[in-house]
Each structure stands twice: as structure tokens, then as C-alpha cells.
Amino acid sequence: MNWSGQWVPDNFTFDFYDQDDLNFRLKRLVQAYRQVYENHLNFGAKMAAILDREYYPGAHQKEEEPAPSVEVDLSLVVQQLKKADGSNITDGKLARINNQLIAAFIEDLKKNGKLSEKTVKRYHDELTFYLIGYLTPRKATLFGWIATDIGELYFKGCSDDEIKRLRAALNKLNKFLVTQGVVTPQWAREFKQGLKNSIEVGHDYAKETFSDNDDGLW
DSSP states (O other), rough: OTSSSOOOOTTTTOOOHHHHHHHHHHHHHHHHHHHHOGGGGGHHHHHHHHHHHHGGGGGSSSSGOTTSOOOOOOOHHHHHHHHHHOOOHHHHHHHHHHHHHHHHHHHHHHHHHHHHHHHHHHHHHHHHHIIIIGGGGGGGTTSSEEEEEGGGGGGGTHHHHHHHHHHHHHHHHOOOOOTTTTTTTHHHHHHHHHHHHHHHHHHHHHHTTTTTOSSSOO
């Protein structure tokens, strides 16, 4: 229902299963408006940032990225994430662990020097959005069964391009973890296949669900 008389994404819904899910959907709605009303870019960006700080405070703590001189024990981080999946760990603590994982990955990309600064930042933003903004409120981690289910994001307002970028970031992260010896190549292959399967199923189901829309999304 378009209560304001202006454009609202047709695949946006207020059907939600808990407060975190509603918060996530509201953030996606703000981002959608930001994309449509380019003249209001600053306003939209500020609103998205406000929602981020309000609902996902763990992603904005001072220790978000360890200093380059601080060595991250990836084996310990992976162990902590495996243990945390589905547990009663606080969002703030889980966010800090995820931030360590992301920071180690980003630092490696910067040292490698083969990717542009823009690409590195995109990887950082995609992983922060998914691991902290999406999985953390659900008490889920990269090593839980829900992690590969990114096809579900079609029903939360994400576009094909957004999901494609997220998929690339996750596969790049997992390749890094393999090279560091903290996960097996087999695990990474299965994760990659899980992403592929989820996207295919999610895309087809979303296309069928929203096929009556006239907004050109499908």
C-alpha cells in the first residue's frame, strides 16, 4: 500500500517475523527511496545511516577495524564464529568478531594491491551489510546453514545487481580464508554452490511471486 501517494518498491512488504526483520525492511525502503529520488541523495544517505546506528550499533563501535599493526588470529575468529552461530551471544559481541574477520580480509586485499580502492571498499561494505547488518541480528554467522541463503534477500528489497555483488564479496572472502588455511577448499566449494542454488531458487520464486508487477523489475 502506497500510503504517501509516491513510489514504493512493489517487492517491499511489511510482513515480518520479528523486530530485527522489520528494521531491516525499513532500511531497505529508505535505500530504495534514495535511489529513486536522486535530488534527495544526502537526505536518504543520512536516514540510512541513522537506521544503521539505531538498529545495528555493533557495526559502528570504535574497534570496527583493528589497526593494521594488530594481528588478527583468524583461527580463533573462525572458531568463535562457528561457536556463536545460533547461540545467545549479544549482537555487539558478534559484530566485533565479524569486524575482525572483515578487517583481516580487507587488510590482505590492500596489501595485495591488485584491486582498486573502490572495489576494496565495495567488498568491505557488502560484507558489513551481510555479516553484521543481516546475519548478526539473526544470531547467524558465515558458518551457519543460513549463511548461503542469500536468495531470501530478493524478498527484502535487494536487486539482482546487489545480490550479485554480495555473492562476489562472500566468495572472495572465502577464497582468502582458504589461502590462510582456516577453512578447507571443500567447504568453500560447497558454500559457493549453496549461494548459486539459493540465488536461482530465490530469483525464480520472486519472479513468479511478483510477476504481476508493472514496475519493470521482472
